[in-house]
């Protein structure tokens with residue numbers, strides 16, 4: 001299903017609804033929802049593997065479904081009984097898709113410094129005003145996990161709330177048309193005085209840095225890491241298949257018999273496998289609550305961003321002119337994979353954070 005629609009999703013920039021509905025119908029909607037809330041109780045390692053498998057076929061499906069799981073993990077982290085009924089139960093039943101709306105035009109890659117205002121109203125609820133950008137699953141999800149700050153909050157102290165699609169005061173920008181990840185529907189969301197009842201707040205006001213480094217970042221990082229491992233794997237396998245089949249009339253030999261090409265394939269496989277094993281180990285360490293997991297989780301995404309771009313580039317080189325032809329899957333992989341380094345947390349910030357963890361420095365701040 002996901003494979004069958006991959007080309008159409010890319011060419012027409014359509015949200016991958018067929019694949020997402022099939023994944024929900026297969027019972028995977030509650031993949032990372034804890035068992036006590038009716039979910040499958042899986043964690044970072046399984047999410048990485050699932051996104052890797054999906055990413056081999058369609059990077060947009062992998063990220064859109066991955067972002068649903070990041071949102072579900074954030075909702076589940078400090079869920080109230082009302083939120084459990086309203087959100088987690090339909091997520092587990094495969095009837096509700098959620099996603100994250102963190103990035104903003106003003107703060108860009110610094111998604112942990114939201115400017116969207118969440119101010120108390122006299123009736124005890126809140127009013128949200130501001131703009132989110134690149135909201136994957138935008139206008140298609142059933143709910144959005146939105147970050148915001150209040151006037152009194154210090155920089156970096158913010159709150160998250162969950163917002164149902166269609167709430168009065170929400171408007172969407174233009175449909176998404178990206179270079180790659182064209183099924184993402186990564187749209188701009190404007191909120192103007194949107195009413196946010198207390199019941200929709202996630203956790204306590206101001207404890208969101210806990211969310212960022214304990215839930216959002218680990219799940220977000222591993223969803224992206226898995227996706228781009230999958231894209232790189234698909235590209236390398238396409239190159240291997242090509243080299244085995246490509247034969248030359250002048251020599252009667254296949255490209256697979258040339259030692260230079262054997263060497264290049266071996267080196268690429270080694271690079272990809274090293275990154276894959278780092279990611280799997282990081283996911284398992286994170287799932288086990290290992291205190292040393294954070295640098296490995298951060299490095300998994302920065303490593304895969306470099307590796308996947310290199311593998312797709314080099315795999316195209318191995319396939320020669322055929323990979324450059326219109327309509328070739330490699331062209332889609334190349335466009336999709338270019339999002340890996342620029343999607344937050346970006347490679348620059350991840351390497352700084354990894355260094356800060358190792359040097360015992362505060363993660364945020366200049």
Ligand SMILES: Cc1cc2nc3c(=O)[nH]c(=O)nc-3n(C[C@H](O)[C@H](O)[C@H](O)COP(=O)(O)OP(=O)(O)OC[C@H]3O[C@@H](n4cnc5c(N)ncnc54)[C@H](O)[C@@H]3O)c2cc1C
Pocket residue numbers: 067100101102103104105107108109110111133134135136137178180181184186339341342343344345346347348349
């Ligand atoms: C396909 C796609 C899907 C996305 N989906 C989502 C989503 O679902 N939800 C969501 O919230 N966001 C999403 N995003 C947003 C994304 O994750 C980033 O937040 C956004 O692309 C970065 O913002 P910007 O372009 O303004 O970068 P800028 O902030 O302008 O940064 C540009 C570059 O400068 C570097 N940089 C900036 N400041 C520093 C610094 N102080 N130190 C070191 N380096 C620095 C950055 O690392 C980056 O490489 C998506 C983006 C894409 C491309």
